Amino acid sequence: MEGDLYLIVSTPNSGALETLSIGLDDKDQEILFLFPDKISTDKIHSIDWKMENGRFKIEKLENQKKQKWFLFFSNILDLADQIESSLTLLEENSGLNLCRLISFIDCNLLDVKNFNSWMDGVAHFADAICFSNRSNENGSAVSQLIERYKSMRYPLETYILSTRKEPPINQVLSHTPRRVSHVYDPPELLEGDETPEKDLYLERLANGNRKKIIPKIFH
Numbered sequence: 001m002e003g004d005l006y007l008i009v010s011t012p013n014s015g016a017l018e019t020l021s022i023g024l025d026d027k028d029q030e031i032l033f034l035f036p037d038k039i040s041t042d043k044i045h046s047i048d049w050k051m052e053n054g055r056f057k058i059e060k061l062e063n064q065k066k067q068k069w070f071l072f073f074s075n076i077l078d079l080a081d082q083i084e085s086s087l088t089l090l091e092e093n094s095g096l097n098l099c100r101l102i103s104f105i106d107c108n109l110l111d112v113k114n115f116n117s118w119m120d121g122v123a124h125f126a127d128a129i130c131f132s133n134r135s136n137e138n139g140s141a142v143s144q145l146i147e148r149y150k151s152m153r154y155p156l157e158t159y160i161l162s163t164r165k166e167p168p169i170n171q172v173l174s175h176t177p178r179r180v181s182h183v184y185d186p187p188e189l190l191e192g193d194e195t196p197e198k199d200l201y202l203e204r205l206a207n208g209n210r211k212k213i214i215p216k217i218f219h
Contacts, residue, residue, distance in 0.1 A: 001069065001089075001093040001095060001096050002093070002095030002096060003067045003068055003069055003095070003096065003097070004067060004068045004069065004096075004097050004099045004175070005068075005069045005071065005089075005090070005096045005097060005098050005099060006068070006069065006070050006071070006099050006100055006101075006102060006173065007071050007073065007086055007098070007100070007101040007102070008020070008070055008071065008072045008073065008101075008102055008103075008104065009073045009079070009101065009102070009103040009104075009122050009125075009126070010072065010073075010075075010103065010104040010105075011075070011104065011105050011106045011109050011218065012075065012106065012109070012218060013106045013108070013109075013132075013133070014104035014105055014106045014130075014132050014133075015104065015106075015132045015133075015161065016072070016104035016130075017033070017044075017072075019104065019130065019132075019161060019167050019169070019172075020033075020070055020169075021044055022166060022167070022169055030067040030068060031044070031045065031067070031068045031069075031070070032045050032046065032047065032068075032069055032070070033045065033046040033047075033070045033072065034046070034047060034048070034049050034056075034058060034069060034070065034071040034072065035047075035048055035049070035072050036048070036049060036050075036051075036072060036073070036074035036076070036077070037074075047059060049071070051074075051077060051081075051082075051085065054081065054084065054085060054088070055085055055088055055089070056071070056085050056086070056088075056089050069096070071086070071089075075218040075219070076216070076218070076219045077216075078214070078216060079118075079121055079122065079201075079214045079216075080121070080201050080202055080210060080213075080214055083125060083183065083201070083202065084196070084202060086098075087183060087184070087196060090184070097175075098184050099173065099174075099175045100127040100128060100173070100174065100175070100177070100178075101125050101126050101127055101179065101184075102126065102127065102128045102129075102130065102172060102173075103122045103123075103126045103128070103129045103130065104129075104130045104132060105119075105129060105130065105131050105132065106132055106133050107131050107132065107133045107134045107135065107138040107139075107141070107142050108133050108135075108138060110138055110141045110142065110145065111141070112217055112218075113217065114215040114217050115217060116145075117214070117215050118214055118215050118216075118217045119145065120214075121201050121214030122214075123149055123154060123156060123180075124179075124180050124181050124200060124201055125179055125180075125181045125183070125201075126156050126178075126179060127156055127157065127176075127177055127178040127179045128156060128157040128158070128159065128172055128174075128178065129156060129157070129158050129159070130158075130159045130161050130167070130172060131146075131158070131159065131160050131161060132161045134160055142160070146158050154180055155178045155179070155180070156178045156179060156180070157171070157172075157178055159171075159172060181199055181200070181201075182194040182195075182199070183195075183196040183199050183202065200212055201214055
C-alpha cells in the first residue's frame, strides 16, 4: 500500500461516506474506500477489511495502486484496538502517509449513553471532527461539546456540515496534523511518555486490560 491514508471514525447516520464522496465519480481510480462491512454503491471503489489477530486484514490489495485511502473504523470493535491496528498497518506499509484521523458525528446521537466518554477517546486521536444533522434541538449540546475541547486546548478542527452548501472538503482533508495524541508521530521524535505504550487510551495494566477504556456505545 502506498499513498495518503485517512482514518475515519463515524457514528451511524453521520453522512461520512456522502461527504467524502463529493466530487468523485465511477471513473475515479485513484481513491479506495476500505470498509468493515460492505457498503453497496456503484459510485465509489471499495473493498472490505477484517480484523485478525489484532491486524487489519485487507483482501484484494493486489494491483491496488492508489493515491488516497479512506479506512473506515468499525462501530462494533474497540476503538483503541483499531488505533493499534492502524499503527501496525503503517509500520508494515512504509509507503503509506497518514494524513489525518477524521471523525463524523450525527448530532442526534449526542444523548446516547456514555457518548461523552466515547467522544473524549475519539477527540484524543482526531485531527478534525465533522458534525452533521445539527438542529435547534441539539444545537446547544453541539456547542457545548465544541467548547469542551476548546477549553481543554485541543488543537483539533471542528466543522458543522450543512445540507445547504458543500462542506469545506479541502480543509477537512488537509495534511496538517491537529491531534493531541503522539502515537502517529515519527518514533525518533517521541519522548518516553509519548510512545504508543504510554498513550492515555492505549496503555495497558499488568493484567492486559486498558488503563483507560473507551466505551463501545454503538454495538
